[in-house]
Structure formats: C-alpha cells, structure tokens
Amino acid sequence: xxRIVVVTSGKGGVGKTTTSASFSAGLAMRxxxxxxxxxxxxxxxxxxxxxxxxxxxxxxxxxxQGEATLNQALIRDKQLENLYILPASQTRDxxxxxxxxxxxxxxxxxxxGFEYIVCDSPAGIETGALMASxxxxxxxxVTNPEVSSVRDSDRILGILSAKSHRAVSSQEPIKEYLLLTxxxxxxxxxxxxxxxxxxxxxxxxxLIGVIPESESVLQASNQGIPAIxxxxxxxxxxxQDVVSRYLGxxxxxxxxxxxxxxxxxxxFGGK
Amino acid sequence: xxxxxxxxxxxxxxxxxxxxxxxxxxxxERGGGRGPDYLPQLxxxxxxxxxxxxxxxxxxxxxxxxxQDSLEVLEVKIEMPQQAESNA
Numbered sequence: 001x002x003r004i005v006v007v008t009s010g011k012g013g014v015g016k017t018t019t020s021a022s023f024s025a026g027l028a029m030r031x032x033x034x035x036x037x038x039x040x041x042x043x044x045x046x047x048x049x050x051x052x053x054x055x056x057x058x059x060x061x062x063x064x065q066g067e068a069t070l071n072q073a074l075i076r077d078k079q080l081e082n083l084y085i086l087p088a089s090q091t092r093d094x095x096x097x098x099x100x101x102x103x104x105x106x107x108x109x110x111x112x113g114f115e116y117i118v119c120d121s122p123a124g125i126e127t128g129a130l131m132a133s134x135x136x137x138x139x140x141x142v143t144n145p146e147v148s149s150v151r152d153s154d155r156i157l158g159i160l161s162a163k164s165h166r167a168v169s170s171q172e173p174i175k176e177y178l179l180l181t182x183x184x185x186x187x188x189x190x191x192x193x194x195x196x197x198x199x200x201x202x203x204x205x206x207l208i209g210v211i212p213e214s215e216s217v218l219q220a221s222n223q224g225i226p227a228i229x230x231x232x233x234x235x236x237x238x239x240q241d242v243v244s245r246y247l248g249x250x251x252x253x254x255x256x257x258x259x260x261x262x263x264x265x266x267x268f269g270g271k
Numbered sequence: 272x273x274x275x276x277x278x279x280x281x282x283x284x285x286x287x288x289x290x291x292x293x294x295x296x297x298x299x300e301r302g303g304g305r306g307p308d309y310l311p312q313l314x315x316x317x318x319x320x321x322x323x324x325x326x327x328x329x330x331x332x333x334x335x336x337x338x339q340d341s342l343e344v345l346e347v348k349i350e351m352p353q354q355a356e357s358n359a
Contacts, residue, residue, distance in 0.1 A: 147289050154297050191284025198290045202297065 002110040004117045006136035008160075010152030012123030014144045015181040018217055019239075020120035021049045022228035023140065026243030028083035029228075032115045035074065037105075038088035039132035040122035041096055047087045051078065051224025061089035064101030070108050079229065084114075094127040102131050125159060135165050138175040140208065144182045145194040150202060153178075157203065177208035179242065184213045185258035196256060209242035211235055212255040310334050317347065326352060 007020045017038075024036035038046035041061060047053040052075045058068035063086070070086075077083035086105075089096065109117055121132035133139060139160055143153045160174050161167055167174075180196055187193035200207055214235045220227040228239040234255050241251045314334045321327055331350040336343060 147293055150293055151296065151300075154300070158301065188286070191286045194286050194289050194293075198286065202290070202293055 002114055002117060003138060004106060004119065004136050005138045005140060006119040006121055006133040007140045007142060008121040008129065008133055008156050009142040009149070010123065010125065010129075010156040011144075011149045014142050014149050015211070015217075016123070016142050017046050017049050017120055018221070018227055019140065019142050019179060019181065019211075020046060020118055021226035022236075022239040023243060023246075024116070024118040025077070025080060025083060025226040025228050026239055027116050027118075027246075028077065028080040030243065030247065031082060033082045033113060034116040034118065035084040035086060035109055035114045036118040036120060037086040037132075038120050039097070039128050040120065041088045041092055041094050041128055042090065043122065044088040044090045046085065046120050047075075048224060049221055050085050050226060052085055052087075053224070056087045059087045059089040060105070061092045061096045063105055064096070064098060070105065070112070094122075097127060097131045099131065099134065103135060106135055125155065129156075130159070130163065133160055133164055133174075136160075136174055137166070138177065140177050140179050141203075141205065142179050142181055143199060143203070145180060145184075145188070145196075145199060147194075150194065150199055153203060157205065176205040177246070178203055178205045179209050179211065180207070181211040182213040183210045183256065185256055189258040196253075207253075208245050209238060210253055210256050211238045211242075310336060317349075321349065328352075 005023075007016050007023065009016050017040075020036050024034045027034040036046065036050075037060060038044055039060075040046075044056075044059070047056050055075050058073040060073065062068040063070055063073045073086055075085045075087065077085065106117060119132040119136065122128040133156075141153050141156060143149050157176060160176060164174055166172065178200065180199060183196065184193055188195045196207065196210055212234050214233065216230050216233040216235050217227050220230055220235075227233070227235045228243075230236040238255055241254060244251045314332055315329075317334065318327070318329045318332055321332070327349070331352075333346075333348040335346045335348075337346060
C-alpha cells in the first residue's frame with residue numbers, strides 16, 4: 001500500500017522543504033522506497049536542499065506533458081538508494097500542473113512500487129498547493145510558533161477537510177499531523193513565544209514532533225544535505241523522532257524544555 | 272521576568288496575547304467564513320418579506336455584520352418610503 005503524504009503550511013518560509021527532504025530521507029533510511037516530489041513549479045528548491053540540482057534534466061511538468069518518462073525525470077538520491085526526487089519545473093508556471101497529470105503520475109509511482117510519496121507543497125492556497133494536497137492520505141502541517149503561521153495552518157486544515165480528494169469523495173478524511181518547527185524553548189519559557197500546548201489547543205490536531213530552532217538547518221542547506229543527516233545535531237535527532245512516530249513508534253518529545261544555564265556556563269559561556 | 276515586574280504583579284506575556292488574538296480571530300474564520308456569505312441571501316429574503324407589506328426599493332435595505340470585542344452585531348437598516356409617497 002502506497003501512502004501519499006503532503007507537507008504543507010500555507011505560509012512560506014516555515015520549513016516545508018527542509019521537512020520534506022528530511023522526512024523522506026528518514027523513511028528511506030529505514031528501508032522504505034520513497035519518492036519526494038517538488039510541487040513548487042516556477043520556484044523549484046527541493047533539488048538544492050537535497051543537493052541534486054546539477055543532475056536535474058527532466059522535471060515533473062515534462063512528465064505530465066509527455067515530454068519525458070518518469071524514469072528519465074526521477075533522480076536517485078546520492079546517499080540513499082531507496083530515495084528518489086522528482087524536481088519541479090523552474091521555467092513553467094503553476095498552470096502547467098493538471099489534476100489528471102498529477103493523478104496519473106502518482107498512480108504510475110504507486111505501480112513502480114514506491115511505499116511513500118512525499119509531496120512538498122508550495123506556499124499559498126493556489127493551484128500548486130491544491131494539487132500537492134488533493135490526493136494526499138496524510139498531511140504534515142508545518143507550523144512556526146508565530147501568529148501568522150498558526151493562522152495560515154488553520155486555513156490549510158480547513159482546505160484539507162473540505163477540498164481534498166478524500167473530502168470530495170467522502171472517504172475517510174486525511175490524517176493530519178502538526179509539526180512545530182523553529183521552536184525556541186528559552187523564549188517559550190520567557191513568555192515570548194507561543195508554546196506547543198498553546199498551538200495544540202488552537203489547531204487541535206495530533207502533534208508529530210517539535211524541531212528546535214537551530215543554526216544547523218542553514219548549514220545543512222548550504223551543503224545540500226537534508227538536515228536529518230547532520231551528526232550530533234538536535235534537528236537531526238528531532239527529525240528522526242518524527243519519522244519514528246510517523247511509523248508508529250512511541251517516542252517522547254525532546255528539545256522542548258528549557259534548562260537554565262548554570263553558574264559555570266554563565267560565567268564561561270559556551271554554545 | 273525581572274524581580275521588579277514580579278513585585279508589581281505579572282503583566283501578560285506577549286505569547287499569551289498572541290494566543291488570545293489567535294483564538295478570537297480563528298473562531299470567526301472557521302466554517303468557511305460564514306459571516307459575509309449569507310448576507311446577500313438574507314438581504315434578498317428580507318426585501319421579499321417586507322415588500323409584501325410595504326412598497327420598498329431593494330436598495331433601501333442595508334444588512335451588515337459588525338464585531339465588537341467578542342460580540343457579533345447584525346445590523347439591518349430599512350429605509351421606509353415617506354408617508355406622503357405611500358399615500359399618493
């Protein structure tokens with residue numbers, strides 16, 4: 001059984017592509033044949049985050065318009081043999097995606113034996129975002145602890161429950177997961193940032209993980225390595241936990257509590 | 272939070288202001304923004320009902336929905352034709 005997972009948020013810049021890259025890499029690391037699709041036609045970026053930008057020849061739009069086969073367009077990840085990337089077109093506009101084309105591509109990927117299809121949604125609520133979420137079985141709603149992001153996530157949840165294929169054809173609704181990113185426990189404890197409880201209260205969907213705010217996300221994207229591969233990083237560990245929870249394991253939340261620095265640390269500093 | 276603000280009684284943190292604002296706005300936005308949607312239909316039906324008794328122009332009815340803090344106020348303004356006109 002193939003599962004289609006959309007990574008969405010409404011708001012831009014909250015970590016959808018970072019999450020798509022790390023989540024799909026995490027699934028592949030555990031032996032699941034996984035493909036991650038960039039739906040952001042015109043503003044492709046997943047290829048950069050995955051570090052395969054120089055190997056893009058054909059893209060999603062070429063496949064939909066019959067100019068290339070899926071096998072020609074799929075890029076095998078440089079580190080994980082179970083992971084494939086389907087890049088977005090950089091030159092066309094969003095209207096190049098058609099509902100029939102997207103559905104056919106997804107069905108072809110299912111027939112190729114992919115266990116997980118991860119759809120990296122563009123920001124906004126227009127064609128690209130609707131296409132990315134329309135056929136989803138599950139949704140990871142990426143949210144920052146910040147008012148505009150929470151509001152946009154709520155809007156996206158409304159769209160998932162009203163306009164997706166599962167909603168329109170009255171099937172069981174899309175399973176929705178909340179992923180909090182750029183979380184700063186110190187600012188939460190100082191009352192400067194919405195807490196994960198606050199956001200759970202407001203959005204009322206199942207929390208799948210909390211990714212702490214971290215400098216290593218930029219370091220990962222600089223190098224074109226999904227953040228989940230970084231050694232000794234909280235972000236990588238937090239993404240591993242997300243994948244574990246998604247696969248049904250019971251993992252307690254980490255990196256959500258702030259520990260006041262002791263006297264020694266305050267005197268001598270340290271990162 | 273500083274010692275002084277502890278003595279003066281704790282002020283609301285900006286995070287709790289954020290939560291309150293979000294909860295308020297989302298109550299209004301959920302359900303597909305029901306507010307503005309039914310107003311034209313309501314206005315049309317009101318005109319129909321009132322026209323049975325009084326001769327009015329559809330433009331003489333104004334329906335609007337206002338929010339005052341946590342209260343919603345539905346305002347219906349009907350301009351009645353002048354007495355002299357209706358007698359004529």
